[in-house]
Amino acid sequence: MDATKPGSRRKILGIVAFLAVLAALLAGSVLFWTELKADGAPVLKAPAPRLIAGHRGATRGVDENTIPAFSYALPYADVLEMDVRLTSDKKMVIMHDATLDRTTNCAGRVSSRTLAYIKACRTPRGSHPPSLRQFLAWADAQTKTAALQLELKGAWTQDQVQRFVNEVASYDLEAAASSFSTANLAKVERANDSLPDETAGRHLDTVLIEGGDPTMPPFLICDSYAGYANSISYLKKTYVDALQQVCNPPTYAAVYGSIDSDPDYQTAYDTTADMWIVEDAKDARRWLNSR
């Protein structure tokens, strides 16, 4: 690394600032996010509620990423999380894996099958993988609403991301796009700028997902993303504190990773993350309500 380059100097300064902030947080500061005002004067700051998100709808006792899974989670979830992939005819389907083998009675890569073919496949309990369009129509028709976190899987072109953003924004649903790919998320941001007039303002916020030690200081996260998700094994309270305190406004933090037992819920609670992406929203809600 050449420290004489502006980019390198910025990186070093960033790391130094990050370490200083962590030290301050370790000194015992406490998180608050909402400043309540009476007659314009700040009177109280309150902590955020923990939001529960159904991972792929639900993955215990139901078939993940199917309408029954989302129906199961909806009464208990604040957010529904799901995965979106492109089919061979460049349509959008709700499917986590790159292949059909694990979750359906079909085989082969999602990207090498048409949407019609995939929709005819059966999951173990007799459901069918829904298209994005089917899912959005279902979500829009429900009386109980939940926000949506849609994870872009695989590589997408700008045109494909634009179609995705336009389709989601055609409904008045609260939605965010998440991805492990910073390239995908950059395309979402560009697509937000090109939304049709009738859907302007319904932009998709972006959530960066990582699955290991955080790769950048929090202030770089909040410069670019509205939210950040990491595995419960890697997202520590100090980092969440930094996201919520260094970032102005605070950046949203989420944990995931087979969160499905009381010890897991306690660990998630202790991270102070804003949202838990859980396998069974009903069970997580039970734990939260019984605290």
Add this chain to the structure above:
Amino acid sequence: MITLDMLDAVTLRKAAAVLESRAINPRRLFLRATCRALRNIAEEVETGRAPVKR
């Protein structure tokens, strides 16, 4: 440290309203979901249905 179980229903609803007005954090992710959650907790406080340490 203030936790949600220390707040009464009126304060919780006020928090939701302030948030929803976007006066505090216009870029808050899942703002509507967060406000719904706060109002749900307020309802639980009023009806005594649940402890609310969230």
